[in-house]
Amino acid sequence: MASDTLKATLVADKSFVIAEVDKRIYGSFIEHLGRAVYGGIYEPGHPEANAAGFRGDVQALVQALNVPIIRYPGGNFVSAYNWEDGVGPLELRPKRLELAWRTVEPNEVGTNEFMDWAKEVGSEVMMAVNLGTRGVDAARNLLEYCNHPGVTYWSDLRRKHGVEQPHRIKTWCLGNEMDGPWQIGQKTAVEYGRLAYETGKAMRLIDPEIELVSCGSSSSAMPTFPEWEAVTLDHTYDVADYVSLHQYYGNRDNDSANFLARTMDMEHFIKTVTSTCDYIKAKKRSKKTMYLSFDEWNVWYHSNDADSRLEPWSVGPPQLEDHYNFEDALLVGSMLITFLRHADRVKIACLAQLVNVIAPIMTEAGGAAWKQTIFYPYQHASAYGRGISLQPIVNSPKYDAQDYTDVPYLDSALVYNEESEELTIFAVNRHLEEGLQLTCDVRGFEGYRLIEHIVLHHEDLKAINTARDEQVKPRQASGTVCKDGFVETLLSKASWNVIRLGRTNSSNC
Incomplete structure (x- = not known):
């Protein structure tokens, strides 16, 4: 991996609870x-x-x-x-x-x-x-x-x-x-x-x-x-x-x-x-949350x-x-x-x-x-995305757009399903020209393994699907590894990613 590749990090921990989804x-x-x-x-x-x-x-x-x-x-x-x-x-x-x-x-x-x-x-x-x-x-x-x-x-x-x-x-x-x-x-x-x-x-x-x-x-x-x-x-x-x-x-x-x-x-x-x-x-001195x-x-x-x-x-x-x-x-x-x-x-x-x-x-x-x-x-x-929403701790490079400043290239959310013992990392790489090297610290999920990494990506941002030609559809990503409590992957430029971890017989993390 080239030294100038964009890099982002994410920390996932069971204690960083937002709420039940x-x-x-x-x-x-x-x-x-x-x-x-x-x-x-x-x-x-x-x-x-x-x-x-x-x-x-x-x-x-x-x-x-x-x-x-x-x-x-x-x-x-x-x-x-x-x-x-x-x-x-x-x-x-x-x-x-x-x-x-x-x-x-x-x-x-x-x-x-x-x-x-x-x-x-x-x-x-x-x-x-x-x-x-x-x-x-x-x-x-x-x-x-x-x-x-x-x-x-x-x-x-x-x-x-x-x-x-x-x-x-x-x-x-x-x-x-x-x-x-x-x-x-x-x-x-x-x-x-x-x-x-x-x-x-x-x-x-x-x-x-x-x-x-x-x-x-x-x-x-x-x-x-x-x-x-x-x-x-x-x-x-x-x-x-x-x-x-x-x-x-x-x-x-x-x-x-x-x-x-x-x-x-x-x-x-x-x-x-x-x-x-x-x-x-x-104002109403209410105990109810809207x-x-x-x-x-x-x-x-x-x-x-x-x-x-x-x-x-x-x-x-x-x-x-x-x-x-x-x-x-x-x-x-x-x-x-x-x-x-x-x-x-x-x-x-x-x-x-x-x-x-x-x-x-x-x-x-x-x-x-x-x-x-x-x-x-x-x-x-x-x-x-069903379970407990966890707050991801993210460090990502950012960019300025026409209407917004300090936009993180990495947009992400975490969902932990206690019943199935799975952790899902949802991630969008907003960068239109470069991949994003992502390191996820999942040491709080000891014994979890990589189930799959689903990616939705197309070289043409304007590509569409029709009844007879499905140009944009998900595929399994290659090269994602889970080892010693860390997930390492390269998020393709302009991509939607679903990285699933759980207690399976897949590669150890």
Whole structure:
């Protein structure tokens, strides 16, 4: 190894505990938007469709991601949605103008169909209620319909619709992005705070076991951030369990070094919201800690221009269909790493979205389903990022980007699974031109051995996957060694890495 090779070190120790990782940080999102539902998870007549019209090939890919929770049905869609339109006999369901995305909603898929599908793929549902055009009554009725056992109007209506047992949905969003001028029924912070509190209060009277998510700012760039959080939480703190965060990043100016540093902004966003929550906690003399639900996050910028040319008022048009490249996968990996390093406060996170719409899974009408580049870091984190998040002690060279200074080339997180006795090192090398020689001190994990080193790398940052050509896919790295309590490896330039250690029969460490 040349003496001028970039070098980084990392120390892993069982005592450097951040928190238990809530598996729901690997959640996702399905909105009635574009081809997420119609032409995505649901396509009657497709060769892989089941009797209910849901695609088996899509289901298999969702199951491969092991998604623990899925937010539904929106998103901007929910702010003008009448949930009653989506239950009962299909032939009686109305078609509606959908104002958020200017499409027609046929209501072929509604609450019960989606709950059945979520059960099939092994996911819980995070249900959102409409606090744009509606309020307390619609929310409490939906909760009664979904969660109450029976002998009331709405719960008996569910049973009449063929669903004998309650859905028992645990987690509920009190509206969506209510600070946004694009939102149907936009609210001021005080208007939203009062409505969300009264709605949550009524919902808890029906089912005291539910969890509630109060709407935070639509992004950290909103002019009202973080005042929105301070004002709304002043109302909702006692009734809510989480406050939401939404954030998307793009690379329109094609500055890859700056793009890969965007998680510096995400770190600041999380810390600012956490501080605001703790301010309200102190103000109220509360013993309760408010947790964070990062229930919309992803890369999103490729599809915006194409969407502007779509004709309105069709069913399931191809909206927000970003075709992700390799560098997008790197940033998605770093965003997942950021959640792990904040596992003490970030308890839910939903990659937006799951199928076709800014998604890891894409489909062709009547044809194949396939994996986008971002599928892989999401899959790896979901598979190997469950356990205890440990604080890595990192020494890494840094760089300055257009919008950020002192950006570490090494972005990393550690997860220790006590049950399986495995340690996973997640690492992104942000350097676009050079490999990074990494030395990991794992002496605190005596007797652990190298299981594997998975790497996602491509020489072309703009490489994409298609239904017939998967250019970007993981492979096993060579040359990684574990000896005398140290892991030595070379992280390829611009790469996502998963280094797994455990008590196996592999090479000794």
